[in-house]
Amino acid sequence: MKNTPKKRKSRLVETEDGRLLIKSPMAYVYLLLPMAFLCLFVLFPTVMAGRMAFFQKYNFMKSLGTGFGTNAFEYVLHDKVFWQAAKNTGILMAVALPATVALSLMFALLINAIKRLKGMFQALFFLPYVTSSIAIGAAFQWLFHSEYGYFNWFIGLFGAAPQKWLTDSSCVIWALCIFCIWNGLAYKIVLFLAGLQKIDKEVYKAAKIDGTSPWRTTVKITLPLLAPTTWMVSMMSMIYTAKTYNEVYSLFTSYGGGGSAGPGNNAITLVYYIYYQFYERQKVNYAAAAAIIFLAVILLLTTIQRLVAKKFVQYV
Amino acid sequence: MPRIHEKRVIDTKQIVSDIIKYALLTIGALILFFPFLWMLTTSLKTLSEAIATPPVWLPRAPQWVNYAVVWNMKPFMRYIMNTVICCICHVAGVVVFSVLGAYAFSMYSFRFKGFFFTLFMLTMMVPGELLIIQNYITIQKMHLMDTYIAVFLPTLASGFYIYMLREHFMQMPPSLFKSAKVDGTSNWRFLWRVMVPMNRNTIFTIAILSFIGQWNAFLWPELVTRTDATKLVSSGLIAFRSEASSNVQYMMAGSCIVLIPMIVFYAVFNKQIINGVGGGGIKG
Numbered sequence: 001m002k003n004t005p006k007k008r009k010s011r012l013v014e015t016e017d018g019r020l021l022i023k024s025p026m027a028y029v030y031l032l033l034p035m036a037f038l039c040l041f042v043l044f045p046t047v048m049a050g051r052m053a054f055f056q057k058y059n060f061m062k063s064l065g066t067g068f069g070t071n072a073f074e075y076v077l078h079d080k081v082f083w084q085a086a087k088n089t090g091i092l093m094a095v096a097l098p099a100t101v102a103l104s105l106m107f108a109l110l111i112n113a114i115k116r117l118k119g120m121f122q123a124l125f126f127l128p129y130v131t132s133s134i135a136i137g138a139a140f141q142w143l144f145h146s147e148y149g150y151f152n153w154f155i156g157l158f159g160a161a162p163q164k165w166l167t168d169s170s171c172v173i174w175a176l177c178i179f180c181i182w183n184g185l186a187y188k189i190v191l192f193l194a195g196l197q198k199i200d201k202e203v204y205k206a207a208k209i210d211g212t213s214p215w216r217t218t219v220k221i222t223l224p225l226l227a228p229t230t231w232m233v234s235m236m237s238m239i240y241t242a243k244t245y246n247e248v249y250s251l252f253t254s255y256g257g258g259g260s261a262g263p264g265n266n267a268i269t270l271v272y273y274i275y276y277q278f279y280e281r282q283k284v285n286y287a288a289a290a291a292i293i294f295l296a297v298i299l300l301l302t303t304i305q306r307l308v309a310k311k312f313v314q315y316v
Numbered sequence: 317m318p319r320i321h322e323k324r325v326i327d328t329k330q331i332v333s334d335i336i337k338y339a340l341l342t343i344g345a346l347i348l349f350f351p352f353l354w355m356l357t358t359s360l361k362t363l364s365e366a367i368a369t370p371p372v373w374l375p376r377a378p379q380w381v382n383y384a385v386v387w388n389m390k391p392f393m394r395y396i397m398n399t400v401i402c403c404i405c406h407v408a409g410v411v412v413f414s415v416l417g418a419y420a421f422s423m424y425s426f427r428f429k430g431f432f433f434t435l436f437m438l439t440m441m442v443p444g445e446l447l448i449i450q451n452y453i454t455i456q457k458m459h460l461m462d463t464y465i466a467v468f469l470p471t472l473a474s475g476f477y478i479y480m481l482r483e484h485f486m487q488m489p490p491s492l493f494k495s496a497k498v499d500g501t502s503n504w505r506f507l508w509r510v511m512v513p514m515n516r517n518t519i520f521t522i523a524i525l526s527f528i529g530q531w532n533a534f535l536w537p538e539l540v541t542r543t544d545a546t547k548l549v550s551s552g553l554i555a556f557r558s559e560a561s562s563n564v565q566y567m568m569a570g571s572c573i574v575l576i577p578m579i580v581f582y583a584v585f586n587k588q589i590i591n592g593v594g595g596g597g598i599k600g
Contacts, residue, residue, distance in 0.1 A: 018490055031416070034436075038435070040454070041447065046447065048449075122590060134574075136352075138571045139571060142568075147367075148366075148367040182348065197594075243443055245535060246534050291446040294445070
């Protein structure tokens with residue numbers, strides 16, 4: 001069977017694991033369209049962003065850039081708004097990210113542990129995934145309203161003073177965190193549930209025969225076996241959180257004016273900063289410089305993940 | 317005797333822990349659902365009920381007229397149609413490109429295969445937000461601004477879906493292909509007559525996930541659509557927001573109009589969506 005010449009150009013080769021592969025340049029024809037689109041809309045823009053970031057001047061009307069220099073990077077790195085964006089994105093990663101992962105893990109474990117209504121709870125908890133954050137953001141905007149919002153009414157029940165969630169510069173980031181936690185739960189719960197289903201049921205049977213308590217089983221068996229999933233979910237949400245944009249837009253734009261994220265751009269995130277420089281201020285080179293910095297951060301995070309995963313996480 | 321006794325103790329423990337589990341889940345579901353419920357009830361309130369403190373939870377008489385008012389304030393039907401059209405084109409493109417790409421990478425052996433595959437996988441790492449700058453200029457140069465094509469064109473080729481489908485194509489038993497070759501089936505025919513039908517579940521999942529993605533997309537469609545003739549629901553809702561201003565009941569009715577089609581879609585396909593996200597995520 002090996003290397004049997006077939007018809008004209010195409011012939012078959014067998015791989016080590018016994019699959020047959022077609023050896024033919026027709027593959028390029030199949031790849032032509034997807035490749036063309038990837039080149040035009042992903043690779044080319046990435047390269048161009050790299051180029052634009054080093055323009056010294058950029059004329060938006062003529063979409064023409066001139067010169068080569070690092071002044072866009074200098075501007076961005078000295079821009080207070082950029083550091084505000086970096087700080088907010090950092091807070092989201094330090095607060096909202098662990099909170100969503102922990103909460104979604106808890107709910108997934110609970111859903112996995114019950115016998116009746118499992119499907120119903122799973123369906124309920126996943127609904128926010130399919131609903132647009134712009135539409136839900138409109139609801140959160142009113143729930144956070146300083147005078148009429150139910151959120152202030154609710155914390156008032158515990159004696160807390162009402163806050164200006166969307167306009168007070170020290171509160172905006174916490175309003176954003178709450179919305180992001182709420183918005184991120186659904187997806188992670190489903191990923192955790194999928195991970196839980198992959199754990200071998202025999203392990204639980206053994207634990208039951210030994211008379212291990214359910215709590216101990218969870219801590220000593222389920223969680224360690226779930227570690228690869230937990231790791232994968234945390235890493236995916238890290239990238240996802242770094243990209244937070246829709247949530248900011250829907251909560252804050254109407255409070256900022258001029259397309260800024262809340263009063264004085266206090267709720268801005270890195271991706272919002274790119275959008276803000278590009279679309280609202282039409283400073284393409286600044287936007288590109290910020291985007292390149294953002295890409296570098298993402299690549300750095302991914303590389304660290306890979307290295308750490310290789311060392312510590314054992315995939316089962 | 318001791319064994320029976322032990323069993324009874326475990327049972328009471330079991331019941332208590334079950335109660336705690338269901339209670340926690342119910343509280344969680346209520347918190348997660350609260351914005352939806354609030355949205356729905358507020359869309360049926362009068363303005364004074366909507367902003368009353370302490371809260372008025374349910375409207376005394378449901379104000380269905382809010383929906384009629386909102387429906388006439390902005391062309392929501394147009395927005396929904398625009399979104400549906402863009403979603404269908406997007407899904408069709410994504411599916412065809414993913415099938416072609418996955419077939420080449422799973423069944424063919426060619427020069428630079430590894431290089432091309434790495435290139436496709438690398439595109440998954442580039443955040444879409446980086447691409448909007450040049451893509452906006454490209455779309456402008458192609459004179460496609462404010463058209464449907466502009467909305468879905470840049471996101472048709474997806475490294476992620478190609479990867480996902482390739483994994484499934486590679487799991488097909490080699491005997492299938494061998495017998496097809498014996499029968500003299502062409503490679504092209506084999507793809508569409510055997511591979512695609514046999515992987516229809518995965519392809520369906522890709523279709524559903526990309527549909528949801530396009531329906532909820534915001535940043536890019538907002539940049540390239542200018543007029544009501546092409547705006548998608550999320551951009552339309554943002555435009556509506558400034559008109560509804562402080563009429564929160566209208567705002568919520570508008571949001572409900574945007575959400576309801578997706579909730580119906582979810583109600584119909586929730587099994588596939590959940591399985592697709594769970595399975596796809598693990599592989600990605």
